[in-house]
Amino acid sequence: MSEKSEILGEIIARHHEREGPLLPILNDVQAEFGCVDAESEALIAKGLNLSRADVHGVVSFYHDYLPTPDPRPHVQICRAEACKARGVEKLIDAASRSAGERVRISTVYCLGLCSAGPAARTGDDLHIRLDEQAITQLVENA
Amino acid sequence: MTTVRISDDALARAGGADRLAAAFEKKGCEVQRTSSWGMHWLEPLVEIDGEGFGPATLDDVDAILDGRSNKSIGNIEDHPFIATQTRITFKRAGKTRPLSLEDYEATGGWVGLKRAREIGSAAIVDEIKHSGLRGRGGAGFPTGIKWETVMKAPGPQKYIVCNADEGDSGTFADRMAMEGDPFALLEGMAIAGEAVGANQGYIYLRSEYPDAIRKLNAAIEIAAHIIAPFKCEVRVGAGAYVCGEETSLLNSLEGKRGEVRAKPPLPALEGFLARPTVVNNVLSLQAVPHILHEGGADEYRDAGFGRSRGTMPIQLAGNIKHGGLYEVGFGVTLDDLVNQIGGGTASGRPVKAVQVGGPLGAYIHPDQFDIKFDYEEYTNAEALIGHGGVTVFDDSADMLEMARFAMEFCSVESCGKCTPCRIGAVRGVEILDRIKAGGRTRDRIELAPQMHNAPKDAGRDAGDEIGLLTDLCETMKFGSLCALGGFTPYPVMSALRQWPEDFTRNPELVKKALPEAAE
16 A cells, blocks of 8 residues: 555545545545545545545535645635725736746635735735735745 | 733734734733734734724834833724624624633623523524524525424434635625634534534534634534533535535535535425535524523614614725724614725725625615615615625726626636526626627628628627626526526626726617616
8 A cells, every 4th residue: 555545544534434524535635635636536436435426526626626736835815806995906916926936826715804905825824904015025935 | 910912813813913912922911812803904903901002013012011102092992983883793802712711601601502401492493583683694584484494394313504604705704703702603503403403513614714713623622511412513615605505515515516406495404414404604603692691582683673683793894994893783874884984995085886795795886875784675776785794995996897707706606507607607707808898890700601690780889798798697697596696697787787987988888788777
């Protein structure tokens, strides 16, 4: 058994008894490997007695699961209405420029910081009241 | 030793509250991390003996301790933003440490649950019905009737599911409630369990709220022995907005694609794993412990307006000077909320539009600001109060872009189950792009001689495209399975009707395409 399938087995065993275990398993797999790839899908399907199509259907539905890992640092910028009202669109160019290929920038719809946007998230850290300088720095330090 | 109180709410932390707390500790102060008062423009807010200082930075620490800081806002409880509220759901906001059982008990915690266990399930449902509580997630369905349905449904296993998938932009009350007063949510769920005969609860929480996930998991561990035999578990979502729709949420909880289910069957009868299930929003459940206090139902009922009883935690967001959480009885006007309480825009420019109710809510023009916060009043005005988010835009907002974004958002987040939403939203984006371009010329196929039925004129103008958009919105509104496709037309059409000049240089075209907008 490879190390990966062992870890997967542990994750599946941890949640197996829950009612509706698939999402907790997928969340842990995504956190552990940075993706839910075809190999993981197959093993999860086997572990839960589901078809691979069932598992792939679920994996491909949710925005949080990636098919391949992206090891780059990740900055999520909120571009929903409230942050738009506070001018986030004017910051996107600066953020992309300073990110280049090194940092992954993605859009998130709402971090619940709507009264103090523009807001962004890096890992579990949240950032508010961003302006061009702050977001450039945030991306550079990511 | 000076006791300093600083919030550990996610927004305060994002503003630097942790660094501030460490700095005060270094100065020899005792720092208590409390929930947030909800005055977000002042976060991080530092409280010493009731007096507030904010927004505080590391440079302010010495001045605050020496009593020469110019950031004092006086006594926090006397601040007009706080003093004019009726806080029931958020009665502990700013006052207690979120994970302190001692603080929770000292402020009336668990009294509602204890009384609920004494009076029994039928009496609990009666009290909830009497309070007039309606679902705070957006639909406004009477909570008591929902509980009664589940209570009477046959079945050995029933569930309480808390919908904490607060994806609407401009809303953060669920987040603040879960982070600031997690025991109250658990108490509310345990009472619901007592009422309908359920011993298992799930909180479906979005992955974008890491602080709330952490706090609730900790709270469940601390309070497990108190809510027992009721058990509760946090389930984290995976970034799908549509999972805030209750049937989609149930599918997701079961480990399926978060696709919407057709109703009936109602979740109350066939919900999680096809068993009777109460699905309630965080704010609905959070209001329950207070209602179950002796006399609490009457008190709750007495706040409010028309058929909307009780209080609504309104969230002032977007381009607003004094943004934050404002809990008040129904009936408050938008003018009061935006211009008086909110102090107008943060940018200082005139207010152009206000979107109430999240991404699916209508844009409201300042001419209509006398509208009262009430489920029925908003429905009659082709708008919705939704989850109580109020997002303010100044005059730099481009309403065509906002309408386009509404369609784009719907296309990104559509679950794909029904056609009007899945395809309609994509077509909506395309039509709005063509309106922006002023229409389109006939394409190569249309001009081919073989296509003898295709018109060979100069093309379609913006007015034709606006007519098509109106048709599409009608189809989405009446043909979609859930509110995502069904309500996306609200922001689109309200923007078009009220700001036609943003859509086309010739607003006459809009009037021609939309006869009712000409009035």
